Amino acid sequence: MKNRLHDYRKLYEKHQLLEEEIPTDPFELFHYWIKETETNKEVEEINTMTVSTVGLDGFPRSRVVLLKEYDREGFVFYTNYLSEKGKSIENNPKVSLTFFWPASERQVLIKGIARKVSDAESDEYFQSRPRGSQLGAWASNQSSVIPSREFLQKKLDLLEKEYENKPIPRPSHWGGYKVIPSEFEFWQGRPNRLHDRISYSRENELEWKIDRLAP
Template sequence: MENLHDKRKVYEKSQLIESEIKQNPIEQFRDWFLEASENPNISEANAMAVSTVEEDGCPRTRMVLLKEYTFEGFIFYTNYDSRKGKSIENTHKACLHFFWPNLERQIIIKANLERIAENLSDGYFHSRPKGSQLGAVVSPQSQEIPNKEYLEQKLKQLEKEYENSEIPRPENWGGYIAKPYEIEFWQGRPNRLHDRIIYQLIDDLDWKISRLAP
């Protein structure tokens, strides 16, 4: 069909060296995340790929929006009965992936996942625009639906129903916190000799820092 052999870029914008990194990977994440957020060429720095392993043993990846990060972990919101929700309820694990091409950087995070407290999901749900709240109520995420009109009709009905009242958060919609146990920071370099620094959690307290070959 098409040969892409010559499609390649030289990565040369920056470097990642031990003397300049943070000892805590969340602080390192914050440095890189702030840089990405402030970059006018990156429109959604908080968009990340989330991979989960499904029952056939194959990982499946989709984008979600990171909504908060703390020293404890990374929070995103979704439907607990979705495909990703089902995988997470089975495995309690996921891999989060950020790629910011303009900075020639990727971050790979392996984590244990838990649902966040219901009151926190309530708080976030009600902070969303009303249309997105209704979207979450209307959409049986990842289920087969008969057609597009099915959602549009349900939306119209609910718009009327909740015109003057608060929309209750669906029980199956809420946040997950991904508590990291391994975080790799990757900075593209010339000659494909990229910088890779990996933090691995030891004893639930300290992070071991190592350099990986590119």
């Protein structure tokens, strides 16, 4: 059976991205796009991004994570350092991030190097999470094969008893990565599939080369 999705056809026409209107600093444009998307209250989880890594087997692998912080240096997400992605990053810190905001017909691609954030930063973020999520980080040996759902639940039950009325420390294998970009691409959907694509490549600490790419 062939399932055709040919009739999904959206015309992109909400915005444009023109050289004369963009900042020289890609972080500024990213910030502007996030802030603008945030004003649309119908958009959920604007901080989701796809992080792609190169696995130990040489294959790329992508998965969604939550962007928790960004500044003029980079983009931070939190995860298990011993997960598949954690092991991949330790072996090869070259990653890409992809944001897709359908409501504003925009995509942002980022190429960069992932570095662990400091223990102090990871501790601070971990302590801000709900206790359930903190215990979840202890309970889940992320990416490993487990026998059943019950196995996880039992671990959680034991952890709840162990940490009853006690602060929950951050597992040393759980923390943040900051992706330091060397390239950004801002994609704005336009009619006739002739989208605007503006790329920023890092030239030095402060300067970026701006190019328009064919859609």
